[in-house]
Amino acid sequence: MEQKSLILIIIIVAFLNYSISNPLGPLEGTFIRLPQKEQSAFQLCKSNCSSNFNIKPVCGSDGKTYPNQFDLDCSKKCGKDVEAASSAYCKEISSF
Numbered sequence: 001m002e003q004k005s006l007i008l009i010i011i012i013v014a015f016l017n018y019s020i021s022n023p024l025g026p027l028e029g030t031f032i033r034l035p036q037k038e039q040s041a042f043q044l045c046k047s048n049c050s051s052n053f054n055i056k057p058v059c060g061s062d063g064k065t066y067p068n069q070f071d072l073d074c075s076k077k078c079g080k081d082v083e084a085a086s087s088a089y090c091k092e093i094s095s096f
Contacts, residue, residue: 045078059090 052070059065060082066072069084076082 042075042078042080046074049074049077056087057089058084059086059088061085063090065090 049071052068054068054070056068057065058067058069058072060072060075061084062080062082064082066075072082072084
């Protein structure tokens with residue numbers, strides 16, 4: 001009985017080891033991997049801004065609604081030429 005348990009454990013460990021090193025198993029290489037979109041310098045800069053989850057919409061001079069003044073200031077710091085036009089949604093509702 002112990003020998004069967006030991007063999008089963010060895011088989012499971014070998015399978016797990018193979019699965020981790022080759023996650024797609026026999027399908028490896030049969031799919032076309034699409035290139036990941038590179039982040040622009042602006043996107044990279046924005047990702048380094050601290051998050052502020054307060055929703056107080058600000059309409060930017062670029063016609064985009066920002067979730068709050070902090071997000072607009074971050075965009076400006078990252079090189080976008082934008083000022084706050086009003087403390088509300090822009091007339092055309094846009095996504096954050």
